[in-house]
Amino acid sequence: MILKFFFRKELKRYPFFFLLLFTTLLLGTLGLVGISVVSSEVQQKLRQSANELLTSDLAVSARRELFPAEQEALQKIFLKYPHGHYKIIDLYSMVTNVATGVSRLVEIRATGTGFPFYGRLETDGDPFQSERLFISDDLRNLWGIGAGVSLKIGTLTLPTAGVVTHDSSQGLRGFSLAPRIYFPLNRLEETGLLKPGATGSFAYHYKLVDPSEEVLREIKLEVYAAIPDSAVKITFPQDTSDQTARVTNTLTNFMALAALIGLILSLVGVFYLYQSHLLARLRDLCLLNLYGLSKLKLVGGIIAQFSAVFALVMTVELLLIPVIYRLLAPVLSRNLGLDLGTQVNLLGAAREIPLLFVLSLLILTPLLLGLLRTPMGLQLKAQKLALGRFRFFDFLPFGFALWIFSGYLARSFKTGNIFFGSLILVFLVSTAIVKLGQWLLRRFIQGDGLLTPTIECGVALRGLTRSGHKLTLSFLSLAVGATLISLILQLDKMILTEFAFDAKKPSLFIFDIQEEQLEPFQGLAQANASPLAFVTPMIRARLEAVNGKKFERKKKDFDFRSREEDEDTRLRNNGLNLTYRSYLTDSERIVSGEPFPAGGAPEGRLSYVSIEKRWSERMNVRLGDRLTFDVQGVPFDGVVRNIKEIKWTSFYPNFFVTIEPGQIDAAPKTFLAILPQGPLPVKLSLQRKTIEAFPNISFIDVGELVAKLSVLFERSRQAIEIISWLSLAVGLVILYGLSHDQVYRRYYDLALMKSLGFSSRQLLLNLLYEFGALFFAAMSLGLFLGWLIAQLIGREVFKLPVSVDWARVFYPAILLSILCLATIFLSSWRAVRAKPRELLSDS
Amino acid sequence: MSELTVVVENLRKGYGPGDARVEVLRGVSLQIQKGETVALVGKSGSGKSTLLSLLAGLDQADAGTITIANRNITSMDEGELTQFRAANMGIVFQQFHLVSTLTALENVLLPLELLRRPRASETARSLLEAVGLSHRSHHLPSQLSGGESQRVAIARALAINPSILFADEPSGNLDEETGEKVMDLLFRMVEATGTTLVLVTHDPELARRCGRVVHLEHGGLA
Ligand SMILES: Nc1ncnc2c1ncn2[C@@H]1O[C@H](COP(=O)(O)OP(=O)(O)OP(=O)(O)O)[C@@H](O)[C@H]1O
Numbered sequence A: 001m002i003l004k005f006f007f008r009k010e011l012k013r014y015p016f017f018f019l020l021l022f023t024t025l026l027l028g029t030l031g032l033v034g035i036s037v038v039s040s041e042v043q044q045k046l047r048q049s050a051n052e053l054l055t056s057d058l059a060v061s062a063r064r065e066l067f068p069a070e071q072e073a074l075q076k077i078f079l080k081y082p083h084g085h086y087k088i089i090d091l092y093s094m095v096t097n098v099a100t101g102v103s104r105l106v107e108i109r110a111t112g113t114g115f116p117f118y119g120r121l122e123t124d125g126d127p128f129q130s131e132r133l134f135i136s137d138d139l140r141n142l143w144g145i146g147a148g149v150s151l152k153i154g155t156l157t158l159p160t161a162g163v164v165t166h167d168s169s170q171g172l173r174g175f176s177l178a179p180r181i182y183f184p185l186n187r188l189e190e191t192g193l194l195k196p197g198a199t200g201s202f203a204y205h206y207k208l209v210d211p212s213e214e215v216l217r218e219i220k221l222e223v224y225a226a227i228p229d230s231a232v233k234i235t236f237p238q239d240t241s242d243q244t245a246r247v248t249n250t251l252t253n254f255m256a257l258a259a260l261i262g263l264i265l266s267l268v269g270v271f272y273l274y275q276s277h278l279l280a281r282l283r284d285l286c287l288l289n290l291y292g293l294s295k296l297k298l299v300g301g302i303i304a305q306f307s308a309v310f311a312l313v314m315t316v317e318l319l320l321i322p323v324i325y326r327l328l329a330p331v332l333s334r335n336l337g338l339d340l341g342t343q344v345n346l347l348g349a350a351r352e353i354p355l356l357f358v359l360s361l362l363i364l365t366p367l368l369l370g371l372l373r374t375p376m377g378l379q380l381k382a383q384k385l386a387l388g389r390f391r392f393f394d395f396l397p398f399g400f401a402l403w404i405f406s407g408y409l410a411r412s413f414k415t416g417n418i419f420f421g422s423l424i425l426v427f428l429v430s431t432a433i434v435k436l437g438q439w440l441l442r443r444f445i446q447g448d449g450l451l452t453p454t455i456e457c458g459v460a461l462r463g464l465t466r467s468g469h470k471l472t473l474s475f476l477s478l479a480v481g482a483t484l485i486s487l488i489l490q491l492d493k494m495i496l497t498e499f500a501f502d503a504k505k506p507s508l509f510i511f512d513i514q515e516e517q518l519e520p521f522q523g524l525a526q527a528n529a530s531p532l533a534f535v536t537p538m539i540r541a542r543l544e545a546v547n548g549k550k551f552e553r554k555k556k557d558f559d560f561r562s563r564e565e566d567e568d569t570r571l572r573n574n575g576l577n578l579t580y581r582s583y584l585t586d587s588e589r590i591v592s593g594e595p596f597p598a599g600g601a602p603e604g605r606l607s608y609v610s611i612e613k614r615w616s617e618r619m620n621v622r623l624g625d626r627l628t629f630d631v632q633g634v635p636f637d638g639v640v641r642n643i644k645e646i647k648w649t650s651f652y653p654n655f656f657v658t659i660e661p662g663q664i665d666a667a668p669k670t671f672l673a674i675l676p677q678g679p680l681p682v683k684l685s686l687q688r689k690t691i692e693a694f695p696n697i698s699f700i701d702v703g704e705l706v707a708k709l710s711v712l713f714e715r716s717r718q719a720i721e722i723i724s725w726l727s728l729a730v731g732l733v734i735l736y737g738l739s740h741d742q743v744y745r746r747y748y749d750l751a752l753m754k755s756l757g758f759s760s761r762q763l764l765l766n767l768l769y770e771f772g773a774l775f776f777a778a779m780s781l782g783l784f785l786g787w788l789i790a791q792l793i794g795r796e797v798f799k800l801p802v803s804v805d806w807a808r809v810f811y812p813a814i815l816l817s818i819l820c821l822a823t824i825f826l827s828s829w830r831a832v833r834a835k836p837r838e839l840l841s842d843s
Numbered sequence B: 001m002s003e004l005t006v007v008v009e010n011l012r013k014g015y016g017p018g019d020a021r022v023e024v025l026r027g028v029s030l031q032i033q034k035g036e037t038v039a040l041v042g043k044s045g046s047g048k049s050t051l052l053s054l055l056a057g058l059d060q061a062d063a064g065t066i067t068i069a070n071r072n073i074t075s076m077d078e079g080e081l082t083q084f085r086a087a088n089m090g091i092v093f094q095q096f097h098l099v100s101t102l103t104a105l106e107n108v109l110l111p112l113e114l115l116r117r118p119r120a121s122e123t124a125r126s127l128l129e130a131v132g133l134s135h136r137s138h139h140l141p142s143q144l145s146g147g148e149s150q151r152v153a154i155a156r157a158l159a160i161n162p163s164i165l166f167a168d169e170p171s172g173n174l175d176e177e178t179g180e181k182v183m184d185l186l187f188r189m190v191e192a193t194g195t196t197l198v199l200v201t202h203d204p205e206l207a208r209r210c211g212r213v214v215h216l217e218h219g220g221l222a
């Protein structure tokens, strides 16, 4: 009986309600579930290939060669565990094609015998051997060379043995800075690239007979105990995939938040739909109650009904997603360098669905509580039916769940909080604006006349001032939708400007210039008509203590970590590079404290230190703190004089820590420099000449890096754009539902107005005024808030000045206007044609 | 000699298609003098509301003509009809029907302002006073009782000083005592203004208060 009432009968009598409910939920959850599927698939693939990415069970590595004592300590530890091992040195250097004389930057992967333990390298000819020189297909494509070509690396010339066409250890191929070459480790010494201070990664890889988790953990603790220097790290396969996944993770998490907005919009819709539906069904529910069905059972019936719809939505969605995924997978595989395949594991992807369900159900709590509070017996006598009131507190469970959920989706408390905070902001501002607007309108229409300015408008204004939270709700959903659209478009613009090629940006980033090489190198550059800019010293150091208190290495196991914690550990464990200079670059801005005084640090006073804001927050360092650095064995003390913001994407040589010149100058250092934008032949000839004279000096082609980054951002921007259109679609469905419902509710009002002499045109005008004003105000607010939030992000993330791009404000405004007016028009059309005759019938 | 205000000739109206068609009015003819009060009675389903809706121009007849104040309303298009109705007719419904977003006063004001009558506000206020609701003028319909709502509806119907007032069971949704009071009010105001009244009712008592009683039966007048 109950089943029949809540399912068959309802579906038959209210098909429109169920259709809207279904559509709203489907559109609202599609983005979120879709992203969850793709990201879980990527994560799973990354986990599967984790061993292949690392090529071993564990690696002990540092950005320097391990000291002999450290190497001995390792040997002693691993004596206890049966194992095989090899060494990998990764560094960047120039390679020259001897036949053509053309050079370019490559990533040299020098591998010892046995490489790789896991995974494989496919070649186009002879199988891979660690004792011979192989090139990647990137380089082959660039230079059109294959086996048997002589390449000069540093001072050594070797013939190539073949081309590696697939390397399972190369995860996110899009992010490597330069094409790879595979170099025999035993010949690396001869290249002269291994000068002290050379930048590179020195890794000792182990394959254990028993690579169980306990053994790995044990080894980790032993190594950390034996090697106190936090510059030496242990990497497990797990960590590799973490690192490789970090970028994808961050992006998918942001996308998930964007999708969450869509979900929230749709939940607002669900709330609204259920509210009007329950009101329409209230008499029947009261009757059921009268016949003996308890209120709790009624509520249970509604929950069961909603669950069924939700289950149906999820089923349809999970059927849809593999289709979408099959279209997406090739694109993703290409960009992530992962072989994703075309089959999705839906079960693995379904982990967010229960959470989604709880969240969706919680939005109904206020209504269900309202129903429980409804005095049902009285209702049957009453002229007008009313649902029991719900209170503000009824929304708290939903709010709380939403807060948790946004933190969970962003995998970051901070981002989640910012998101949730902005949402509350939009909510509060919208509510305030509605209340204020109503108050103002009420003052405006205080007189008796309905004619100000016209009668259609006068009646519409009264409609606006006198519909309560329904108005707020529709306003809210519209405002949130507009905010999102506007935010996306503004961010899009920032990303475009940020990563556009621009003449002021450096073209080459040059590093590893040894102290004694600086002058001759500058001479060489001068002679080549490509003078260097921003020649900056770089000192390798580690933060030892703050105000005399030592920094401890954090002992982290394989546990769930949020993004901030990950970054924290990275920052604390790694040594850091610092510089000294007295001036600020264009991309630096002091936010607190004083600039360095002129003249450098005199003897007898501690040197001043300038630190980056984010770094200061992470390391918990404040103005006036005394910092103790370990500069290659020698302690160096300084006092924090100012904190600055740095625009990293400027690609200028910037550092977390800058020391006042003077006392620090004597420390061992290398130099960085940039080559400003200029003619391509000059750039190429500088690279070629440098490689001959100074083989240890490396280049990063910033132009290439920027190009690669823009591809990545472009992809995520597109994804977010799709999601925002989904949200917009949800917004429109809700708007349709809202205006349809409003019109339906006021059907008699409209018919009555017709019988009193309103023409169809006047009625339509009246509706357009009412919904149009609502929509116009919501849209303006949303566009403004979106712009505002974008400006905040621009300031915080990209360090951009405030700007207004009118085209990007008007384009969505016009589009939204057309869509919304069409929606209102559609939903009002029937009502405007209302026959006043129906006023005489009873129901 | 009194002048004719409503002339109905051979009016036909049915609902539904083909076999399922119900012929509700099968040639009704009727004449009503100016200032006359007519009670329209008959069994439930006899077509009283149907006839009223045709007289008030709320629906289209299948055949026949209706002439009100010498104008044939069956040949008017929708726009003309709307204007004619707004200027000449008042209607009171069984379910009161007030515009839910307008206050009592604004509801009375609405037809006046639609016609751009001068001194609309004063007229509306005095009418509300006449129905004894001046203290309720700024209340929304949701804040009014049934009896109060119907009094507002009567005030609204009479606001434009219509030449003819149609009322379909105006006391049907009110308790006996309130219904009586509201009907007293209606008759008093109709008498005072000399308005022609067509009243549908099931109440013989009420019907007797009208100058003439018309019975609707088997699709025609008995
Ligand atoms: N829109 C419609 N579609 C089909 N049939 C209709 C429609 N409106 C009325 N009818 C039918 O026309 C007949 C007359 O209806 P009407 O409402 O005029 O009766 P009534 O005399 O006002 O009855 P009551 O006293 O119960 O109000 C009824 O049989 C009714 O079922």
Ligand SMILES: [Mg+2]
Pocket: B048, B049, B050, B168
């Ligand atoms: Mg009737």
